[in-house]
Amino acid sequence: MHELSLMESMLEIALESARDRGAQKIHQIDLRVGALSGVVPEALEFAFDACTQNTIAAGANLKIELISALCHCENCDREFSPPDIIYDCPNCGKISSKLLQGRELQLTSIEVS
Numbered sequence: 001m002h003e004l005s006l007m008e009s010m011l012e013i014a015l016e017s018a019r020d021r022g023a024q025k026i027h028q029i030d031l032r033v034g035a036l037s038g039v040v041p042e043a044l045e046f047a048f049d050a051c052t053q054n055t056i057a058a059g060a061n062l063k064i065e066l067i068s069a070l071c072h073c074e075n076c077d078r079e080f081s082p083p084d085i086i087y088d089c090p091n092c093g094k095i096s097s098k099l100l101q102g103r104e105l106q107l108t109s110i111e112v113s
């Protein structure tokens, strides 16, 4: 389950940021997860509970913002939402390799006190 190692590294960033702010507790962690990131949100939540045990983020709320995939077709100069990792334009059928969004996996903010 690669969500576990991904969550460990994101939690590491969150904990470091909380330390920098002199925080005693992390209340909420916000993540952006792209539809094509290959990450399962439920698995992330599970990993979050496991990783935060015995840290100042224990019991914190995990907020996941899902980002839908968006592709650009250079042939038609239009954007479309690919259903999967193969991005063929619904207008001309040409395969586009220009993914504008949908692969995100990032920590956007944390709430601490």
Ligand SMILES: [Zn+2]
Pocket (backbone or CB within 6 Å): 073, 074, 075, 076, 077, 089, 090, 091, 092, 093, 094
């Ligand atoms: Zn096209």
